[in-house]
Amino acid sequence: MDIHFETIGIIRSCFKEKFGIPRQAGLVPAATATLELLPPYNQAEAFTGLEGFSHLWLLFLFHGNDRQSWKATVRPPRLGGNTRLGVFATRSPFRPNPIGLSAVELERIEQQSGKIILHLKGVDLLDGTPIIDIKPYLPYADAIATAKGGFAAEAPKGHLTVNFLPEPEQTCLTLEQGDYPDLRQLIVETLRNDPRPAYYQQRPQKNSFGMKLFDFDLRWEQDGDSITVTELHRSDR
Amino acid sequence: MDIHFETIGIIRSCFKEKFGIPRQAGLVPAATATLELLPPYNQAEAFTGLEGFSHLWLLFLFHGNDRQSWKATVRPPRLGGNTRLGVFATRSPFRPNPIGLSAVELERIEQQSGKIILHLKGVDLLDGTPIIDIKPYLPYADAIATAKGGFAAEAPKGHLTVNFLPEPEQTCLTLEQGDYPDLRQLIVETLRNDPRPAYYQQRPQKNSFGMKLFDFDLRWEQDGDSITVTELHRSDR
Numbered sequence: 001m002d003i004h005f006e007t008i009g010i011i012r013s014c015f016k017e018k019f020g021i022p023r024q025a026g027l028v029p030a031a032t033a034t035l036e037l038l039p040p041y042n043q044a045e046a047f048t049g050l051e052g053f054s055h056l057w058l059l060f061l062f063h064g065n066d067r068q069s070w071k072a073t074v075r076p077p078r079l080g081g082n083t084r085l086g087v088f089a090t091r092s093p094f095r096p097n098p099i100g101l102s103a104v105e106l107e108r109i110e111q112q113s114g115k116i117i118l119h120l121k122g123v124d125l126l127d128g129t130p131i132i133d134i135k136p137y138l139p140y141a142d143a144i145a146t147a148k149g150g151f152a153a154e155a156p157k158g159h160l161t162v163n164f165l166p167e168p169e170q171t172c173l174t175l176e177q178g179d180y181p182d183l184r185q186l187i188v189e190t191l192r193n194d195p196r197p198a199y200y201q202q203r204p205q206k207n208s209f210g211m212k213l214f215d216f217d218l219r220w221e222q223d224g225d226s227i228t229v230t231e232l233h234r235s236d237r
Numbered sequence: 238m239d240i241h242f243e244t245i246g247i248i249r250s251c252f253k254e255k256f257g258i259p260r261q262a263g264l265v266p267a268a269t270a271t272l273e274l275l276p277p278y279n280q281a282e283a284f285t286g287l288e289g290f291s292h293l294w295l296l297f298l299f300h301g302n303d304r305q306s307w308k309a310t311v312r313p314p315r316l317g318g319n320t321r322l323g324v325f326a327t328r329s330p331f332r333p334n335p336i337g338l339s340a341v342e343l344e345r346i347e348q349q350s351g352k353i354i355l356h357l358k359g360v361d362l363l364d365g366t367p368i369i370d371i372k373p374y375l376p377y378a379d380a381i382a383t384a385k386g387g388f389a390a391e392a393p394k395g396h397l398t399v400n401f402l403p404e405p406e407q408t409c410l411t412l413e414q415g416d417y418p419d420l421r422q423l424i425v426e427t428l429r430n431d432p433r434p435a436y437y438q439q440r441p442q443k444n445s446f447g448m449k450l451f452d453f454d455l456r457w458e459q460d461g462d463s464i465t466v467t468e469l470h471r472s473d474r
Contacts, residue, residue, distance in 0.1 A: 099336075
């Protein structure tokens with residue numbers, strides 16, 4: 001079945017590579033993003049009434065995946081990467097139809113000179129993600145208080161402590177005076193959820209990691225449950 | 238952007254036509270359906286772990302829509318059909334990319350002779366709906382207790398009273414002894430939500446309605462908030 005889908009908008013996010021992206025929406029509240037609608041979807045009237053909703057569903061394409069095939073089972077990081085579960089029992093991005101689903105907070109809707117830009121919070125989306133649908137979050141239908149969540153019944157603990165060396169701490173403070181007011185909070189929320197691939201938990205010899213955040217290179221070291229941010233500087237890539 | 242999507246399974250549901258389908262999942266708990274997986278997705282291991290989840294997300298195609306185009310605004314039945322809202326502020330099936338999203342209850346997973354069949358409850362799905370993805374419902378990410386629901390903050394009232402004339406009542410009792418154990422409950426839950434298109438609420442002269450349910454023709458009359466089921470018999474269509 002070949003279906004013609006239109007990309008209705010593109011995500012601009014602080015997450016510039018897959019490593020470090022929160023594993024579900026809402027886990028990193030400080031992760032903000034914008035969604036700019038593409039023509040012909042950049043019409044104010046197509047969004048009339050959306051401002052009354054605090055959250056919305058984004059349907060998107062997992063566009064950063066090189067792997068084209070799917071496998072019947074995957075190894076969720078939540079289970080330490082050792083246990084195989086069915087792909088349909090997980091939110092793995094490697095699935096028969098690479099569509100993602102995220103409930104994100106809608107902060108505000110910006111209209112300017114023919115542009116419609118949604119300002120979002122709590123995203124788990126790679127920069128450049130193509131959006132194929134936006135739906136309002138309907139609490140009476142979507143917030144199922146009695147639902148049982150299998151192997152992922154609770155949120156990940158987010159239990160790591162995050163400290164900064166003096167130099168990246170100072171850089172962070174400086175950047176917060178400018179265009180990145182919640183940068184420290186974003187770094188702490190991102191790292192405390194342990195972004196390492198599950199198989200690193202069996203590799204105690206490797207303890208230094210890096211990711212891109214906005215256009216900065218962030219590096220940290222991990223020792224047990226303790227993380228130290230060692231570097232934060234503008235990327236030269 | 239042309240993307241190749243695979244239909245991974247097909248819904249078999251009591252709802253054989255669009256009229257009468259609940260307007261969201263969960264509004265008619267007695268609305269059961271099965272989802273039979275198509276090859277190569279009919280592998281037991283692709284569902285390992287799903288049995289621990291009480292609910293799942295179905296992503297599906299709105300296949301029964303004749304209209305190919307989308308409009309920037311729609312008139313939600315919830316607002317009486319008089320008010321235009323942006324298409325992205327609604328769950329209207331007429332949208333740029335005709336993908337639907339439903340959180341349904343997973344009753345059980347049946348495996349028999351190479352088949353995988355998911356038994357579902359609370360569906361709002363037309364018979365024959367093509368499914369393109371199944372994801373577990375993750376309470377910690379998806380059940381947002383604080384979400385605000387705009388013009389659809391509360392569930393529809395489901396306030397109509399539903400009575401049966403003696404003949405369809407008897408037919409119902411007989412059918413409940415056979416293959417349709419919860420038929421009366423299904424009829425009551427479906428009709429009390431007022432399945433009429435919004436514009437009928439301004440047409441008091443028309444008060445007789447019909448829909449197909451399984452392979453039965455169901456007819457009822459509506460007088461204000463009171464519904465009387467007048468006919469229930471096997472369809473000869």
